[in-house]
Amino acid sequence: MRIGELATRAGVSVRALRYYEEQGLLRSTRSPSGQRHYPEHAVDRVQLVQMLYGAGLSSKTIADLLPCVDAQVSTPESRARLAAERDRIDAQIVELTRTRDRLDAVITLSTSPAGGCAYEGAPAEQEPVAI
Amino acid sequence: MRIGELATRAGVSVRALRYYEEQGLLRSTRSPSGQRHYPEHAVDRVQLVQMLYGAGLSSKTIADLLPCVDAQVSTPESRARLAAERDRIDAQIVELTRTRDRLDAVITLSTSPAGGCAYEGAPAEQEPVAI
DNA sequence: CTAGAACCTGACGTTGACGTCAGAGGCAAG
DNA sequence: CTTGCCTCTGACGTCAACGTCAGGTTCTAG
Incomplete structure (x- = not known):
């Protein structure tokens, strides 16, 4: 094609x-x-x-890894490289999970009726607090 | 400070x-x-x-979300925005997990002695296959 | 009091993964 | 044959999150 x-x-x-x-x-x-x-x-x-x-x-990293992903060649170095990238991704997943949980907590707080900033009734022209 | x-x-x-x-x-x-x-x-x-x-x-997105993260204001829009970002992160985690599993499969294949590209013995000047 | 570290604003430089445009050639339909 | 879409190379533009440099001010240790 x-x-x-x-x-x-x-x-x-x-x-x-x-x-x-x-x-x-x-x-x-x-x-x-x-x-x-x-x-x-x-x-x-x-x-x-x-x-x-x-x-x-x-x-560049992808270019380095692709031949190995194609399972055509495999040296200890290339396997280490693959494992390193996998570990990086693992760490990234952990970080993202922490970030998501943090956001979840914020959402729960701001949604909960007990929360100090729950939204009730008509759009009250509430002044957003500064930074 | x-x-x-x-x-x-x-x-x-x-x-x-x-x-x-x-x-x-x-x-x-x-x-x-x-x-x-x-x-x-x-x-x-x-x-x-x-x-x-x-x-x-x-x-920009962070600037939009921070006031809500500070739990100072909360409008339906801001909560929707938070939830949207959380969902994006969730999707990102799923994608990363798939990518990691893919890399894991590659590693397993190339490490397994049964694999077609296992590394054995001395560094055999093996010609890396082209792209 | 003075040297050197830390700070200020303003502005240009960097990097990666493309977007976009120009100008020219290729290909299938009517 | 020509119209219109697809493709080519080459080259400049973009955008975000800073890095870096210049030229000047401020703080602090001795």
Whole structure:
């Protein structure tokens, strides 16, 4: 398929796909006229890249890890790298959970009728307190 | 305390604190000469801000939420906003968990002796497969 | 009183993951 | 054949959260 279809199917922009290729995260074959062509599984590959970006990995880190994710090569270093990134993500999950619980507490407090800042009745033009 | 001490105690840079004030996330009183002074609880405030930044919230979003986090005001809108952000974080946790599990699978595969890419013996100058 | 650390404002620099625009070529339909 | 959409390269623009530098003031230890 060509780049437009891949973009649509993977849910990213055409620009992003060219950027991924530039960063060594995605390959393409070229037609004689220079147009990029991709196999079916490129969709999965792009979604994996998105997943890793979403976890806060940089292009360079992803480029380092992808060959190992493809299960084509495995050195002690690459496995350590994978484990390190997994641990980073684990820590990130813990942090996010703490943040969510904190927000939950705030919501509970401000929703509870016993709370000091519960909302009751008509929109009382209450002056928001300063910072 | 002055800005340098707050920075040290909260684990951020002086520049970051001035930026937070600029964004309306932090207040300070000023000495006659113009130097910023902070109360003790500013440390907690800064760490909360860091926490929210860490969860991917923008300055503007944090500025919107902070008054409610302070449990000073609560409108249906602000509570909805808090809940929306919490839900976003929840979704983020789910996504991160999926990503971590994916990495875990890769690690298991590449570590398992049955795996097609296990590392054995001396560093065999194995050619990493292309992208 | 003076040196040096800390602070001030203002402003430009940085980085990553793209967005966007220009100008030119490619491809299927009518 | 030409119309219109897709694609190409190259290059500049963007945005957020600061980093960093300049040039000047203030505080504090000796």
